[in-house]
Amino acid sequence: MNHDIAHIGLSEQGHLRVEWAARRMPVLGVIRKRFSEEQPLEGYRIGACMHVTSETANLMLTLVAGGAEVTLCASNPLSTQDDVAAALVDAGISVYARRGEDADTFYEHINAVLDTDPHLIFDDGADMTTVLHRERVDQEILAGMEETTTGVIRLKAMADEGVLRFPVVAVNDSDTKHLFDNRHGTGQSSLDGILRAANILFAGRKVVVAGFGDCGWGIATRAKGLGADVIVTEVDPIRALAAAMEGHRVMTGLEAAAEGDVFITATGNIRVFRAEHFALMKDNAIVANAGHFDVELDLRALDEMSESRRVLRDNLEEFTLPNGNRVLVVAEGRLVNLGAAEGHPADVMDLSFSDQAIAAEWIVKNADTLEPRVYRLPDELDREVARLKLEAMSGSLEMLTDEQAAYLGSWQHGT
Numbered sequence: 001m002n003h004d005i006a007h008i009g010l011s012e013q014g015h016l017r018v019e020w021a022a023r024r025m026p027v028l029g030v031i032r033k034r035f036s037e038e039q040p041l042e043g044y045r046i047g048a049c050m051h052v053t054s055e056t057a058n059l060m061l062t063l064v065a066g067g068a069e070v071t072l073c074a075s076n077p078l079s080t081q082d083d084v085a086a087a088l089v090d091a092g093i094s095v096y097a098r099r100g101e102d103a104d105t106f107y108e109h110i111n112a113v114l115d116t117d118p119h120l121i122f123d124d125g126a127d128m129t130t131v132l133h134r135e136r137v138d139q140e141i142l143a144g145m146e147e148t149t150t151g152v153i154r155l156k157a158m159a160d161e162g163v164l165r166f167p168v169v170a171v172n173d174s175d176t177k178h179l180f181d182n183r184h185g186t187g188q189s190s191l192d193g194i195l196r197a198a199n200i201l202f203a204g205r206k207v208v209v210a211g212f213g214d215c216g217w218g219i220a221t222r223a224k225g226l227g228a229d230v231i232v233t234e235v236d237p238i239r240a241l242a243a244a245m246e247g248h249r250v251m252t253g254l255e256a257a258a259e260g261d262v263f264i265t266a267t268g269n270i271r272v273f274r275a276e277h278f279a280l281m282k283d284n285a286i287v288a289n290a291g292h293f294d295v296e297l298d299l300r301a302l303d304e305m306s307e308s309r310r311v312l313r314d315n316l317e318e319f320t321l322p323n324g325n326r327v328l329v330v331a332e333g334r335l336v337n338l339g340a341a342e343g344h345p346a347d348v349m350d351l352s353f354s355d356q357a358i359a360a361e362w363i364v365k366n367a368d369t370l371e372p373r374v375y376r377l378p379d380e381l382d383r384e385v386a387r388l389k390l391e392a393m394s395g396s397l398e399m400l401t402d403e404q405a406a407y408l409g410s411w412q413h414g415t
């Protein structure tokens with residue numbers, strides 16, 4: 001079996017991490033048991049480009065239990081848990097991922113996975129899909145799965161241009177994914193990353209959240225819960241209004257730059273905080289990014305305008321500006337929750353990765369009828385994942401009476 005990982009000797013520690021995550025992923029556990037009995041993915045090769053974490057490991061093991069042959073590489077150079085990569089190799093899965101790998105290695109690893117000629121691909125940010133559309137244009141792929149908002153935006157742009165070559169399930173668009181993973185997962189784990197890197201007290205601090213989508217909602221809500229005074233910047237009037245009605249102050253980036261103590265981007269957009277913002281920031285301002293790509297903070301501009309830079313702590317780099325003010329960048333501006341912490345807790349990835357596993361089964365069953373466009377997971381499967389999770393959390397669902405069902409299905413009732 002081929003692989004490229006940091007050190008196989010880390011596997012024992014990795015197995016413990018994977019086991020601890022599995023305990024908090026009960027829905028995926030149910031699917032894994034069913035997959036091992038029914039073998040819905042038998043004979044399929046899967047190539048995955050995802051964050052190599054303990055939760056992803058459990059997804060990979062579920063796909064293998066379903067009969068698939070799986071090869072995995074990293075979707076971000078800084079998010080790989082080397083011990084988890086070792087545990088997967090020890091479990092017989094080919095992994096190409098080393099934490100801190102450079103850009104060339106990152107793409108070599110994507111190509112190594114594609115060299116296995118997968119039928120299905122699992123992508124997180126659409127980097128693997130992009131390689132297939134730019135460089136490996138003759139390679140046949142049955143279908144794909146996409147995990148995140150940024151990847152779905154890229155795929156929809158490909159579909160709109162008529163260049164998308166195979167059907168893809170936008171797993172991110174399932175309600176059981178974006179309403180929970182993006183909100184609760186990113187909310188908690190982004191603050192976790194900043195806490196681990198800087199160990200600051202959030203209470204009483206002014207926290208600027210750029211973007212009030214699902215991720216921004218989660219970050220702002222959790223920061224407020226820790227006692228922070230939250231400021232939101234938004235370009236969409238509805239989302240900006242929603243932030244204002246949640247009790248946050250809403251202002252422009254430049255206004256916020258002069259006020260904030262901590263800045264967190266979650267827009268999926270480029271150069272959200274730039275030279276003109278850094279120049280206005282207070283001494284010891286902390287900046288971090290929770291969006292998929294490391295393009296939301298213009299760190300090249302920060303570097304150019306700084307007189308010096310030094311690493312102050314793990315995942316915390318200090319840039320000193322000519323006016324003496326210091327700006328502290330967390331995790332090189334990459335996904336803060338994966339770069340400086342351990343990503344989303346398994347409890348919430350249980351939902352996202354159950355969606356992924358079920359999407360693979362659905363796409364294999366329906367491959368003949370699907371066109372090269374972006375699909376949502378059918379609503380009944382989305383709801384089934386929610387039902388199983390609620391059950392695992394000991395919640396019980398109210399049932400409609402026959403009379404209520406008839407009432408909701410009729411237009412003839414009135415006052």
Ligand code: NAI
Nearest residue numbers: 148149150211213214215234235236267268269290291292
């Ligand atoms: P979303 O589309 O729900 O929200 C993004 C928001 O940013 C929108 O409301 C948009 O109007 C706003 N925005 C765009 N440009 C802006 C600008 N220049 N200034 C201020 N606001 C701006 O997207 P979602 O789901 O919240 O995802 C955001 C990013 O986070 C994406 O890149 C996504 O892939 C990534 N993501 C990261 C995760 C993590 O683990 N850190 C988990 C899930 C998603």
